Amino acid sequence: MMYNNSGNQWMLMGNSEAAVPVVWSRQEDKVFEKALVDFSDQMDENRWHNIADRLPGKTPDDVRAHYEALLHDLHEIDSGRVELPSYFDDSESFEWNQAEQRRPGQISFGSGGHRTKNEVERKKGTPWTEEEHRLFLVGLNRYGKGDWRSISRNVVVTRTPTQVASHAQKYYLRQTAVKKERKRSSIHDITTAMDSVTVPPPVNLPDQGGFQNFNFPM
DNA sequence: AGTGGGGTTAATT
DNA sequence: AATTAACCCCACT
Secondary structure, three states: OOOOOOOOOOEOOOOOOEEEEEOHHHHHHHHHHOOOOOOOOOOOHHHHHHHHHOOOOOOOHHHHHHHHHHHHHHHHHOOOOOOOOOOOOOOOOOOOOOOOOOOOOOOOOOOOOOOOOOOOOOOOOOOOHHHHHHHHHHHHHHOOOHHHHHHHHOOOOOOOOHHHHHOOOOOOHHHHHHHHHHHHHHHHHHHOOOOOOOOOOOOOOOOOOOOOOOOOOO
């Protein structure tokens, strides 16, 4: 899998050039992922163009193809368990000016209870964007559940490790919640292997408020 | 008004 | 540092 290489993309140069494999380095991936969030507001073609501008040697089409590949992987991650491929980190502690990324954020607002209006802007929780969540899944896939620090540092660069951990907590809570709802303990839950966390949430028909759970056999 | 989702912070290991 | 629990705001119903 690994979206960075899934389905090798080929760059077909006009007439005289031979096909050249498009390869994505780790650094390029990071730039790509960051740009994805930065330009998440534009869902048109400009997006690919803007992202490509940050990646010397990459065309907007390369970027779009890369994104497609990413979505494909995510779909698999999401609709199955999160399985960690055996490839782990690779020394990617390059000099990424993470200083200019991550914002000072994290202003408290609820804790103590002293609500001063003139205090530092109480930043209310900023909702995760879809892109950030996708990146979160990528990070999960790459570093595994628990390594929030790496995920924050290398993948979801717009969130601090604490935020990532928090997001993960809610994410898993929801996962199990949905799972439970779907399966009112049935004899079929018994499996030979050590159980599990599998069973793709049959997509949600819910979302609309009411879904009936049949709590009686039919 | 009650509930629950989704975010942050505090406490614990 | 990571996990767990408490807490808070807000959109819905």
